[in-house]
Amino acid sequence: MDEVIQLVRSNMRRFGMIIALTGIIILFQVLTNGIILTPLNVTNIIMQNSYIIILAIGMMLVIITGEIDLSVGSVAAFIGAVSGVLLVSNDLPVYLGIIMCLLLGALIGAWQGFWVAYVNIPSFIVTLAGMLIFRGLTLVVLQGRTIAPYPESFRGLSSSFIPDLFGGGKIQFFTILIGILITLIFVFNELQMRKTDLSYNFQVLALPWFVVKLVLFSIVINLFTYILALYEGIPYVLIVLSILVVVYTFLMNRTVLGRHVYAVGGNIQAAKLSGVKTKKIKLIVFINMGIFAALSGLIFAGRLNAATPQAGTLFELDAIAAAIIGGASFTGGIGTVFGAVIGALVMGVLNNGMSLMGIGIDWQQAIKGVVLLLAVAFDVLNRNKTH
Amino acid sequence: MANSILKMKQITKSFPGVKALDQVNFNVKKGEIHALVGENGAGKSTLMKVLSGVYPYGTYTGDIVYEGDVCEFKSINDSEQQGIVIIHQELALIPELSIAENIFLGNERVNKGIIDWKETIIETRNLLDKVGLHIDPQEKIKHLGVGQQQLVEIAKALSKKVKLLILDEPTAALNEEDSENLLNLLIEFKKQGITAILISHKLKEVFQVADRITVLRDGRTIDTYNLHKENTTEAKIIKAMVGRELENLFPDRKSKVNHEQIVFEIKKWSVFHPKDPERQKLYDVNLHVKAGEIVGIAGLMGSGRTELAMSIFGKTYGQKISGQMFINGNEVFIHDVNQAIKHGLAYVSEDRQGYGLILIDSVKNNLTLVNLADLSNRGIFDLGKEVLVAESLKNSLHIRTPSIEQKTIHLSGGNQQKVVLGKWIFADPDILILDEPTRGIDVGAKYEIYQMINELAERGKSVIMISSELPELIGMCDRIYTLSEGKITGNFETEKVDQTQLMTYMTQSEEG
Numbered sequence: 001m002d003e004v005i006q007l008v009r010s011n012m013r014r015f016g017m018i019i020a021l022t023g024i025i026i027l028f029q030v031l032t033n034g035i036i037l038t039p040l041n042v043t044n045i046i047m048q049n050s051y052i053i054i055l056a057i058g059m060m061l062v063i064i065t066g067e068i069d070l071s072v073g074s075v076a077a078f079i080g081a082v083s084g085v086l087l088v089s090n091d092l093p094v095y096l097g098i099i100m101c102l103l104l105g106a107l108i109g110a111w112q113g114f115w116v117a118y119v120n121i122p123s124f125i126v127t128l129a130g131m132l133i134f135r136g137l138t139l140v141v142l143q144g145r146t147i148a149p150y151p152e153s154f155r156g157l158s159s160s161f162i163p164d165l166f167g168g169g170k171i172q173f174f175t176i177l178i179g180i181l182i183t184l185i186f187v188f189n190e191l192q193m194r195k196t197d198l199s200y201n202f203q204v205l206a207l208p209w210f211v212v213k214l215v216l217f218s219i220v221i222n223l224f225t226y227i228l229a230l231y232e233g234i235p236y237v238l239i240v241l242s243i244l245v246v247v248y249t250f251l252m253n254r255t256v257l258g259r260h261v262y263a264v265g266g267n268i269q270a271a272k273l274s275g276v277k278t279k280k281i282k283l284i285v286f287i288n289m290g291i292f293a294a295l296s297g298l299i300f301a302g303r304l305n306a307a308t309p310q311a312g313t314l315f316e317l318d319a320i321a322a323a324i325i326g327g328a329s330f331t332g333g334i335g336t337v338f339g340a341v342i343g344a345l346v347m348g349v350l351n352n353g354m355s356l357m358g359i360g361i362d363w364q365q366a367i368k369g370v371v372l373l374l375a376v377a378f379d380v381l382n383r384n385k386t387h
Numbered sequence: 388m389a390n391s392i393l394k395m396k397q398i399t400k401s402f403p404g405v406k407a408l409d410q411v412n413f414n415v416k417k418g419e420i421h422a423l424v425g426e427n428g429a430g431k432s433t434l435m436k437v438l439s440g441v442y443p444y445g446t447y448t449g450d451i452v453y454e455g456d457v458c459e460f461k462s463i464n465d466s467e468q469q470g471i472v473i474i475h476q477e478l479a480l481i482p483e484l485s486i487a488e489n490i491f492l493g494n495e496r497v498n499k500g501i502i503d504w505k506e507t508i509i510e511t512r513n514l515l516d517k518v519g520l521h522i523d524p525q526e527k528i529k530h531l532g533v534g535q536q537q538l539v540e541i542a543k544a545l546s547k548k549v550k551l552l553i554l555d556e557p558t559a560a561l562n563e564e565d566s567e568n569l570l571n572l573l574i575e576f577k578k579q580g581i582t583a584i585l586i587s588h589k590l591k592e593v594f595q596v597a598d599r600i601t602v603l604r605d606g607r608t609i610d611t612y613n614l615h616k617e618n619t620t621e622a623k624i625i626k627a628m629v630g631r632e633l634e635n636l637f638p639d640r641k642s643k644v645n646h647e648q649i650v651f652e653i654k655k656w657s658v659f660h661p662k663d664p665e666r667q668k669l670y671d672v673n674l675h676v677k678a679g680e681i682v683g684i685a686g687l688m689g690s691g692r693t694e695l696a697m698s699i700f701g702k703t704y705g706q707k708i709s710g711q712m713f714i715n716g717n718e719v720f721i722h723d724v725n726q727a728i729k730h731g732l733a734y735v736s737e738d739r740q741g742y743g744l745i746l747i748d749s750v751k752n753n754l755t756l757v758n759l760a761d762l763s764n765r766g767i768f769d770l771g772k773e774v775l776v777a778e779s780l781k782n783s784l785h786i787r788t789p790s791i792e793q794k795t796i797h798l799s800g801g802n803q804q805k806v807v808l809g810k811w812i813f814a815d816p817d818i819l820i821l822d823e824p825t826r827g828i829d830v831g832a833k834y835e836i837y838q839m840i841n842e843l844a845e846r847g848k849s850v851i852m853i854s855s856e857l858p859e860l861i862g863m864c865d866r867i868y869t870l871s872e873g874k875i876t877g878n879f880e881t882e883k884v885d886q887t888q889l890m891t892y893m894t895q896s897e898e899g
Contacts, residue, residue, distance in 0.1 A: 196771055197771070199771075200771045200774065200775060202771070202774060253770075254767050254768060254770065255763075255766050255767050255768065256759045256760065256763050256766050256767075256768060257766060259752065259756070259759060259768075260759075262745075262748065262752070263745055263748070263752075263756055266745035266746070266747050266748045267741075267744065267745040267746065267747075269741055269742045270741075270742055270743055270744055270745050271745070271756070272703070272724060273700070273703065273724060273734060273736060273742050273743075274724075274756045274757045274810070275724045275725045275727075275728045275757055276756070277723075277725065329747075333745065333747050333748065334747060
């Protein structure tokens with residue numbers, strides 16, 4: 001038992017977020033008489049927040065390097081506008097349009113990263129300028145109008161579901177099968193890791209607790225896919241999200257690039273003298289953010305089925321709030337991809353829950369503000385205590 | 388004569404998991420200079436924080452009796468009101484404000500709520516006179532040198548009608564001349580009746596100015612010694628500090644210099660200030676190191692020693708760098724840190740917290756940062772192998788930490804320095820440039836670091852060691868260069884030189 005307490009304590013930050021998220025879900029489950037966990041609503045939460053989660057992951061990387069990006073909302077809107085022009089007005093093939101939009105996002109990221117990394121202008125200023133530039137360009141591209149509707153195949157990216165290969169009845173069996181498959185991969189992976197840890201003689205969780213952990217995670221995964229299966233199954237967006245989470249978690253934990261990103265944010269001078277190419281790292285992180293902002297803009301446009309001038313307003317603040325709630329430190333060097341997702345979900349569930357309760361948008365904003373403040377205050381107090 | 392100004396009785400202060408102070412007794416007589424010494428982590432700073440109210444009354448047990456009254460300081464303001472002023476190792480001045488503004492910060496001279504600049508400036512001038520600093524009170528702090536800033540801090544203390552002045556490692560960042568000034572100033576203050584507590588690692592200066600000395604070890608008072616007695620020797624103090632006899636301050640090394648093989652050489656190396664292309668910092672420096680050799684660079688602060696090291700290490704300092712660099716006889720052109728590392732160079736900065744470590748990251752991640760390539764395959768690294776490497780470095784270098792996952796910010800200075808050295812040892816360079824490798828480190832850890840350096844030399848590595856502590860250079864090096872005002876002024880075999888000679892060449896200037 002001591003072992004578990006120790007584990008919880010040393011991972012307080014991470015567990016704290018999950019506990020908070022669970023708490024909020026349970027709270028709304030009671031307050032909304034169980035609407036929040038209905039299959040339709042769970043699916044909705046994922047699809048409504050997908051573009052924020054994507055931005056939050058990119059923003060997490062930016063904040064880890066000790067920078068900030070205020071322009072992501074405008075960039076998302078700009079890319080949405082460009083996609084409208086390409087796909088709706090000019091009837092370009094969808095895949096070509098998407099590739100061009102992502103490349104444009106990378107280019108925008110490179111532009112901002114260049115000023116930050118190589119000209120040494122504070123990212124706050126560069127991206128504040130970017131916020132104005134790309135919002136302005138959005139209006140230029142759209143000439144103040146809304147472009148719609150998108151071709152069906154483009155909309156599918158953000159609003160349709162993987163088909164049930166088994167014909168489909170009341171329950172999407174294919175979704176449940178995928179859940180089981182993921183569980184198997186997860187268990188296999190955990191066992192492998194445990195085996196290597198043991199072969200190196202590292203400390204591992206005692207066997208009973210290890211089994212408890214596996215069972216717990218398996219239940220959560222399958223419960224989740226089961227709920228989704230009761231509605232329309234797995235949305236395409238969820239697949240995109242899952243791939244991003246897995247790839248970026250791996251990138252940050254297991255690759256030299258990831259370690260260098262943390263090092264740049266932790267102490268840029270020490271990193272530089274250790275041979276880390278600090279400027280290049282910053283440029284890469286901004287390019288990455290640009291691509292993510294583009295992806296987010298595309299998904300949002302697809303969901304709305306229109307490219308509008310007002311798209312993406314305040315997205316940057318949602319993304320930053322998600323990253324911070326998810327454990328990023330504004331001084332850089334600290335944060336996880338997983339945390340960004342949890343942070344975005346906390347914000348998303350709050351939005352959704354309060355909407356279901358019929359709380360107006362005015363109070364929603366105020367309450368979210370308080371939550372953000374409390375999350376950071378908790379973090380600061382917690383950190384002072386451990387010192 | 389026995390009228391004491393301060394008695395700290397049975398002070399105990401605990402942090403979660405550690406007892407930082409354990410029934411410490413500490414008495415200071417009125418009008419004396421009392422030195423407080425001990426290894427890093429012995430509790431000196433904690434004791435002073437208890438005294439000055441940083442740790443408020445109630446968070447510790449025991450009594451503080453100051454001028455006959457039991458004190459219950461709840462904050463720094465309370466203790467300053469009583470004339471207790473502490474000057475920290477890290478200077479707390481605001482660079483963008485003027486000397487006068489800094490001195491009266493929080494204590495502004497006002498007339499009906501409006502700052503009276505005339506009085507402020509006149510008083511500042513008086514205070515600066517007292518500390519022997521003749522500079523315009525309206526000069527900005529950022530334009531002053533470290534030594535001058537230290538004096539401003541002291542002037543600030545004087546402005547608060549200080550009775551008990553506490554100096555935490557005041558000379559750590561100063562060169563010999565500034566140190567000397569500061570110590571003389573302390574003696575001057577003593578004559579005026581100001582009591583001083585001096586925390587220092589430099590026993591030499593303690594013996595020079597202090598009347599009594601209290602040794603702390605592992606949070607306990609070992610003893611207080613009278614420095615005016617004959618039998619109080621440096622060896623005795625060191626023994627009390629480390630709890631064992633240190634036979635030698637410097638470990639023995641069988642010098643195995645390969646005189647045939649010049650590993651590293653620079654010729655006519657000139658460097659200009661990075662922001663001011665007119666200001667030359669180094670002039671035609673020639674220098675070489677052989678395999679297995681430890682070469683010292685003796686230079687005062689401002690002589691260009693760090694500038695030299697950093698300009699060599701991937702041009703991380705300066706502009707308009709000219710001259711030639713040879714490694715194993717071949718000329719090389721190194722333009723950034725990566726190329727420097729590839730050519731087998733390593734640089735351990737004098738500022739380990741600012742330039743050496745990622746404080747919020749773990750011991751493990753710091754140790755492996757330079758050489759992640761060795762642990763990875765196509766950019767993906769082997770976490771298990773990384774842990775093994777970090778563990779073995781931790782053990783072989785005796786890094787005292789509960790775990791390799793511990794954040795380096797929680798380590799003591801000596802252990803932090805071992806981590807910095809460790810990360811370069813893992814990178815396996817051929818030429819190591821060590822800039823003040825033992826600054827601010829206690830005696831025991833110093834010895835261990837010397838051992839590491841010796842071991843590197845014995846393995847055939849070439850070491851360039853920059854230091855302002857001459858005994859250290861003489862104790863460690865095969866050969867010593869003296870550097871003064873950006874020029875190499877001498878090159879000596881260590882056996883044939885003594886401190887006075889070195890100092891003469893170190894202070895040799897163009898005119899002199």
